[in-house]
Amino acid sequence: MKRLITAAGGAVAVAGCVAGLLYLGPGAGRPPADPPLAGAGTDVRAGAIGELDTARERTRAHPKEPTVWAALARAEIEQARTTLDAARLDAADLALRRSLSLGPTDNYAAETGRGLLANARHAFTEGRAQGLRATRMAPDRPDGYAVLADAEIQLGHYSAARAAVQRLLDLAPASAAYSRAAYDLETNGRTQDAEIALRRAVDSATGPDERAFAEARLGDLVWSRGAVDRADTHYRRALDAVPDHPYAQAGTARVLAARGERGKALELYERLVARTPLPQFLLEALELRGAAPSDGRRPGGEAAALAAQVRLSLADGGPVDPQLALFAADHGDPKDAVDLMSREWKHTRSVIAADALGWALHRAGRAAEALPYVRKAASTGWKSALFRYHRGAVEQALGRPEGARHLREALALNPHFSPYHAPRATEMSRE
Secondary structure: OOOOHHOOOOOOOOOOOOOEOOOOOOOOOOEEEEEEEOOOOOOOOOOHHHHHHHHHHHHHHHOOOOHHHHHHHHHHHHHHHHOOOOHHHHHHHHHHHHHHHOOOOOOOOHHHHHHHHHHHHHOHHHHHHHHHHHHHHOOOOHHHHHHHHHHHHHHHOOOHHHHHHHHHHHHOOOOHHHHHHHHHHHHHOHHHHHHHHHHHHOOOOOHHHHHHHHHHHHHHHHOOOOOOHHHHHHHHHHHOOOOOOOHHHHHHHHHHHHHOHHHHHHHHHHHHHOOOHHHHHHHHHHHHOOOOOOOOOOOOOOOHHHHHHHHHHHHOOOOOOHHHHHHHHHHEEEEEEEEHHHHHOOOOOHHHHHHHHHHHHHHHHOHHHHHHHHHOOOOOOOOOOOHHHHHHHHHHOOOOOOOHHHHHHHHHHOOOOOOOOOHEEEHOOOO
């Protein structure tokens, strides 16, 4: 498996974002890109909080040691992901500055920490530079390649990301490396190889957090192929490892909705967004709620929460979660979606960003401008039903006959890809 990518000729991606990155959305918090560390049977934030306390104690015990300050910075970044508190990134920055003031040369831990911080802030060009610096400093240590891979894939440098992931696999064939390899493989349309990589991520997991993350990703992967029952199995395994794991709970809610248990799905979403108000979860809940006639449940607050996050994102000028842009495009003001993703496109050239910008332009009545972006989203071969649907809708709006084919392909990949958009794809494919 160490030669997974080279031997199979492939390349990496997680639904939404690369493992280790932090989507800095606005509003009540800053949504994380992947699940946090935790012990079995605990809230998923508890592990990160405990690690942060330990890291702080070490800086008090060894205030002159640069490595402990770098470790504190990593713990602060993890805390930002798990508590949705982006102020922790400023604390991480201070810790890294302290580490470098104590050890200004050959401080590998601080250099990789700076790369993690840059990626968390969506400063991917800076993250790439830090990753390259770290790999030159220590070409036989893995952390720099993880930073580099995460930055390269968000910049749309897929060949470079593949090379970094392959080197990471060579040096440290562990769960984090296999998860990144799976992301690369899925991005390039090689879902079966991605599943192999994620199974190895599960097998090599050293704790419940890694196991839960890999199982939840396996759930997402098989869900993307319409395998509802298999997805449910993986989400349950993730929840067995880490109860209240947010991505596994969201996956379970999608499974319930696909099985027609809409009320149970909404109850689960309501509990989830009360604790972890990520745009992805809010948007999924909103679209499920609006996909069927009222069942007597009180209206949810998802639209108001997302609208508030859009306003803050427009105002703060920071990184944009594409899920916010998709909300604005479909349920708010599409011009806001265009503004948000046009800004993000200056920093992020991933296929996810291309798809969101293309859809925003289409919904704003600019289908001709949208076409190059939805085509770019398809350029790596990622088998995403949502991408196919977006492309089909844009092409159909432009009178292109291939539009209906892409709509049918979306439904063939996963007929449950969205309770809101799948019925629209069905209707449009018949036109």
